[in-house]
Amino acid sequence: MGKPATGSMTLPDELDIKAAGPLAAELIAARGKDLTLDASQVERVGGQCLQVLLSAAATWGADGAELTIEEPSAAFADAIRIAGLDLTQFTARSA
Amino acid sequence: MDTMAAIKQTFFQECEEQLAEMEDGLMMIEREEGDLETINAVFRAVHSIKGGAGAFGLDDLVRFAHTFETTLDGMRSGKLEITPQIVKLMLRSADILADLVRISRDGGEMDETRVSQMADELSRASGAAPAPAPAPQAALEPVVAFGDGQVDEFGFAPTPVAFDFGGDTAANEPETDEFGFAPVKIDFDNMLADDGAAGNLKGFEIAFAPRAELYAKANDPLRLLRELGRLGDMKVACDASQVPLLGEIDPEGAYLTWKISLETEADERSVREIFEFVEFDCDLSVRPVREGMDEATAEDTVKAVLAQVTAQAAVEVVAAPAIAPVVFAELAAAPSPAPVEAVAPVAPAKAPASANTQAAPQQAGQQPGATIRVDLDRVDRLIDLVGELVINQSMLAQRVTEAGIARLSDVAVGLDDLEHLTREIQDSVMAIRAQPVRPIFQRMARVVREVADMTGKSVRLVTEGENCEVDKTVIERLADPLTHMIRNAIDHGLEKPEDRVAAGKPEQGVVRMIAAHRSGRVVIEVSDDGAGINRAKVREIAVKKGIIDADAQLTDAEIDDLIFAPGFSTAATISDVSGRGVGMDVVRRSIQALGGRITISSRPGHGTTFSLSLPLTLAVLDGMVVTVAGQTLVVPLSAIVETLQPKAADVHGLGEKARVIAIRGSFIPLVDVGSVLSYREDEADPLQSVAVMVETENQTQCALMVDGIIGQQQVVIKSLETNYGHVFGVAAATILGDGRVAVILDVDAIVAGSRQDAARAEANRKRSAA
Numbered sequence: 001m002g003k004p005a006t007g008s009m010t011l012p013d014e015l016d017i018k019a020a021g022p023l024a025a026e027l028i029a030a031r032g033k034d035l036t037l038d039a040s041q042v043e044r045v046g047g048q049c050l051q052v053l054l055s056a057a058a059t060w061g062a063d064g065a066e067l068t069i070e071e072p073s074a075a076f077a078d079a080i081r082i083a084g085l086d087l088t089q090f091t092a093r094s095a
Numbered sequence: 096m097d098t099m100a101a102i103k104q105t106f107f108q109e110c111e112e113q114l115a116e117m118e119d120g121l122m123m124i125e126r127e128e129g130d131l132e133t134i135n136a137v138f139r140a141v142h143s144i145k146g147g148a149g150a151f152g153l154d155d156l157v158r159f160a161h162t163f164e165t166t167l168d169g170m171r172s173g174k175l176e177i178t179p180q181i182v183k184l185m186l187r188s189a190d191i192l193a194d195l196v197r198i199s200r201d202g203g204e205m206d207e208t209r210v211s212q213m214a215d216e217l218s219r220a221s222g223a224a225p226a227p228a229p230a231p232q233a234a235l236e237p238v239v240a241f242g243d244g245q246v247d248e249f250g251f252a253p254t255p256v257a258f259d260f261g262g263d264t265a266a267n268e269p270e271t272d273e274f275g276f277a278p279v280k281i282d283f284d285n286m287l288a289d290d291g292a293a294g295n296l297k298g299f300e301i302a303f304a305p306r307a308e309l310y311a312k313a314n315d316p317l318r319l320l321r322e323l324g325r326l327g328d329m330k331v332a333c334d335a336s337q338v339p340l341l342g343e344i345d346p347e348g349a350y351l352t353w354k355i356s357l358e359t360e361a362d363e364r365s366v367r368e369i370f371e372f373v374e375f376d377c378d379l380s381v382r383p384v385r386e387g388m389d390e391a392t393a394e395d396t397v398k399a400v401l402a403q404v405t406a407q408a409a410v411e412v413v414a415a416p417a418i419a420p421v422v423f424a425e426l427a428a429a430p431s432p433a434p435v436e437a438v439a440p441v442a443p444a445k446a447p448a449s450a451n452t453q454a455a456p457q458q459a460g461q462q463p464g465a466t467i468r469v470d471l472d473r474v475d476r477l478i479d480l481v482g483e484l485v486i487n488q489s490m491l492a493q494r495v496t497e498a499g500i501a502r503l504s505d506v507a508v509g510l511d512d513l514e515h516l517t518r519e520i521q522d523s524v525m526a527i528r529a530q531p532v533r534p535i536f537q538r539m540a541r542v543v544r545e546v547a548d549m550t551g552k553s554v555r556l557v558t559e560g561e562n563c564e565v566d567k568t569v570i571e572r573l574a575d576p577l578t579h580m581i582r583n584a585i586d587h588g589l590e591k592p593e594d595r596v597a598a599g600k601p602e603q604g605v606v607r608m609i610a611a612h613r614s615g616r617v618v619i620e621v622s623d624d625g626a627g628i629n630r631a632k633v634r635e636i637a638v639k640k641g642i643i644d645a646d647a648q649l650t651d652a653e654i655d656d657l658i659f660a661p662g663f664s665t666a667a668t669i670s671d672v673s674g675r676g677v678g679m680d681v682v683r684r685s686i687q688a689l690g691g692r693i694t695i696s697s698r699p700g701h702g703t704t705f706s707l708s709l710p711l712t713l714a715v716l717d718g719m720v721v722t723v724a725g726q727t728l729v730v731p732l733s734a735i736v737e738t739l740q741p742k743a744a745d746v747h748g749l750g751e752k753a754r755v756i757a758i759r760g761s762f763i764p765l766v767d768v769g770s771v772l773s774y775r776e777d778e779a780d781p782l783q784s785v786a787v788m789v790e791t792e793n794q795t796q797c798a799l800m801v802d803g804i805i806g807q808q809q810v811v812i813k814s815l816e817t818n819y820g821h822v823f824g825v826a827a828a829t830i831l832g833d834g835r836v837a838v839i840l841d842v843d844a845i846v847a848g849s850r851q852d853a854a855r856a857e858a859n860r861k862r863s864a865a
Contacts (some may be wrong), residue, residue: 017310018344028341047316051338051350059341082320083290084331084353
C-alpha cells in the first residue's frame with residue numbers, strides 16, 4: 001500500500017470560539033491524506049478548538065492516516081498543558 | 096448622561112425591582128406561603144444583582160451577594176432547612192444587600208462590621224447547617240437506581256436532593272428510557288463538605304463539565320483552569336473520550352470535561368468564585384479533600400464511589416449538548432419504602448410541571464413588557480401642564496359666562512364637554528403617578544425587624560392593602576412618619592415579652608399596617624396589640640412638662656392627643672429606638688404638610704391605633720371658594736361638614752372674645768377667619784356671615800365664619816413654600832378662573848390659631864382682673 005499524499009496546514013493565530021467552525025471545515029476538507037499542522041503561529045487557544053483538533057487526531061487515526069503537529073508555539077503548548085492534555089493526543093500515527 | 100452612566104442607572108433601577116421581588120419572596124416564605132419557585136425567585140433576584148454588580152466592579156456588593164446566594168442555594172436544594180430563624184437571617188441579609196445597593200448607587204459609607212458579621216452568620220448557616228442524618232445514605236440511592244436499575248434492593252426514605260435531568264433519552268442507558276429522562280448530575284459537593292471536619296483542608300477535587308452555553312457566552316474553560324491554577328498546585332485530567340470524530344462534531348459543542356485535584360490553602364468560596372459567572376452553564380462539583388482522608392471510613396468510601404458516579408453522570412451530559420436542564424428537587428418528596436414504585440409514576444408527571452415553572456417564573460405577576468420606565472420629571476411636567484389646562488379651562492368658562500352667552504348655547508355645551516375631558520385627562524395623568532404603597536410597607540417590614548432586634552421584642556408585622564395606590568410624592572413623604580410610628584408602636588406600644596405572657600397575650604406582639612381607600616382619601620392605620628396608652632402617665636408627664644394645667648379636665652381622647660404635643664416623650668427612659676428627639680408632633684406636622692390628618696385611638700390592654708388620612712394626590716384639590724374681607728380663599732372640601740347661616744338665637748358669647756354656635760344641641764366654637772388671618776381688625780358679625788362647619792384632624796368641630804360662598808371648584812395646588820414661603824394659616828395657593836391667586840386655608844392651623852387667640856385673651860382678662 002503506497003503512502004497517501006501529505007498535506008500541510010498552518011493553524012491561525014487565534015483559535016478561539018469563532019475559529020472552531022472554520023477549523024473543523026478545513027480539517028474535514030483535508031481528510032484522506034497525512035497532514036501536518038503548523039502550530040507556530042498560534043497565540044491563543046480556546047477549549048473548542050482543542051476539541052476540534054482532538055477530534056481531528058481521532059479521525060485521522062480512524063482513517064489510518066498520519067497527523068502531526070509541527071513547531072507548537074509556546075501559547076499552544078501552554079494551553080495543552082493547562083487543559084491537562086498531551087501533545088501526543090493531537091497526533092495520529094498511520095496504521 | 097454618558098452611556099455607561101445610563102447603563103448603570105438602569106442596573107440600579109433593576110436592582111430596586113430585584114430587591115422588591117426578593118423581599119416579597121422572603122415575606123412569602125416567612126408567612127409559609129412560599130414554595131420552591133419562591134425560593135428560586137429570591138435566588139434569581141440576588142443572583143442578578145450579583146451579576147450586574149460584578150460587571151460594574153462593585154466588589155463589596157458582589158461579595159455579600161455571593162455569600163447570601165450560597166445560603167439561598169442551600170435553601171433551594173433543601174440542604175438548609177427553612178426554619179423561622181433562617182428566614183429571619185435571610186430577611187436581615189436582604190436589608191444589608193439593599194443597603195449595599197443603595198450605597199453603591201448614592202455613595203456613602205457602609206458599616207463594614209455589620210456586613211462582615213452578617214456574611215459570617217450566613218456562611219455559618221449554610222456551612223454548618225446540619226444535614227439531616229440519613230441524607231447521605233438516602234441521596235446515594237437514586238444515583239445507583241438510575242444508573243443500574245437496582246432501586247428495589249434499597250428501602251429508604253428519600254430526602255429532597257437537587258437533580259438535573261437532561262431531556263434527550265436517546266443518549267442514555269436503556270434502563271432510564273421508561274422514565275423519559277436521564278440522570279445528569281447530582282450535586283453532593285456541599286453535603287460532603289459538611290461533615291468533612293475530620294482533618295485539615297488539603298485542597299479540592301473539582302469536577303467541571305462545561306456546556307455549550309459556557310463557550311457561547313465567551314467563557315473559556317482554559318481561562319478558568321488557569322485561574323484555578325493560581326490558587327495552588329493543580330493536577331488536571333481532561334476526559335476527551337466524548338469528543339466525536341470530525342464528521343459528527345459540532346465545532347461549537349462541549350465535549351471535554353475535567354477533573355482537577357487542587358492543593359491549596361484557599362477556601363471553597365474562592366474556588367467557587369472562579370466559576371461564579373459560569374455556574375449555570377456547566378456542571379461543577381467542588382469537593383474538599385482533608386488530611387487523613389486516606390484512612391477513609393466505610394462511609395467515605397461510599398462517598399468516593401458516589402463522587403465518581405457523579406463525575407460520570409456529568410460526563411454523560413456532555414454527550415448530549417444543548418439540553419435544557421430541568422431542576423427536579425421535589426422528586427423524592429413522596430417517601431416510600433419501595434422507591435422504584437414511587438419514582439416511576441412521579442417522575443414523568445413532574446417533569447413537564449417543573450419545566451413549566453421554569454418557563455413562567457412570574458406566575459401571578461404582571462406580564463413582562465407591559466410597563467415602561469419614564470423619567471419622573473416628564474410625568475411631573477405633564478401634570479403641571481394638565482394643571483395649567485384645568486386653570487385655562489375654568490378661565491374660559493368664566494369668560495363665556497361673563498360674555499353673557501346662554502347656558503344652553505353650543506359654546507357653553509362644548510365647554511362642558513371640555514370640562515369633562517379635562518377632568519378625565521387629569522385623572523388619567525394622576526393615575527400615572529399613583530403607586531401602590533407596597534414598597535413603603537416593605538420598608539416598614541425592615542424597620543420592624545430592626546426595632547424588634549434592638550428592643551428584644553418579638554414582633555410580627557401584618558400588612559393589608561399593599562396594592563392601594565397613592566400619589567408617588569405622598570408615598571415618598573410617608574416613609575419618615577411611618578417609620579416613626581412603627582418604632583413607637585414597637586418600642587412604646589408593645590409590652591415586653593414577659594409582660595405580655597403575664598397579661599395572657601401571646602409572647603409575639605402584632606403590629607398591623609393597613610391601607611385602604613375611603614371616600615377619596617387613602618387611610619393608613621398603624622396599630623399594635625400592646626398595652627394601650629397609659630393615660631394617667633401621659634397626663635402626669637404633660638403636667639410636669641407644663642403642657643397642661645394640673646387641674647385641667649380632659650377627656651380620654653384629649654389625653655391621647657397630648658402625645659402629639661411638641662416636646663412630649665412618654666418613654667421613662669429615652670431609648671435608642673424612639674428617643675431621637677423627634678416626637679409625634681413632628682409626625683403630625685409632616686402628615687399635615689401632606690394635607691393629611693392623623694388621629695389616635697387607644698384601648699387599655701388592647702393596643703393603640705394611629706390612623707392617617709391622606710389625599711390621593713397633592714396636585715389638585717376639591718375646594719369651596721369663599722370670600723373673607725374682600726379676599727378669595729379656598730377651604731378644602733374634605734374638611735367641610737356643612738354650611739349654615741347663623742341665627743341670632745344660636746350664637747352665644749363665651750368669655751370676652753370667644754363665641755359659640757348652638758347646632759343640634761351642641762355648642763361649637765365660631766372662628767373668625769378674617770381676624771385670625773389679620774384681614775381685618777373688627778370682629779365679623781356672625782349674623783352677617785356664613786358658618787362653614789369644618790372638622791379638624793383631631794375630629795373636633797369648628798365653624799369658620801366667612802363673608803360669602805362663591806362655589807365649589809377643583810383647584811390646582813401651587814405650593815406656597817416652593818414659590819414664596821410659609822404663611823400662617825395657609826396650606827397652599829391656587830390660580831382661579833379669573834386669573835387671580837387664591838390661598839387655600841390650612842383649616843387646622845386656623846382653628847389652633849383661634850384657640851391661642853382665645854387663650855391669650857383669657858389670660859389678659861385674668862391678669863387685668865387681678
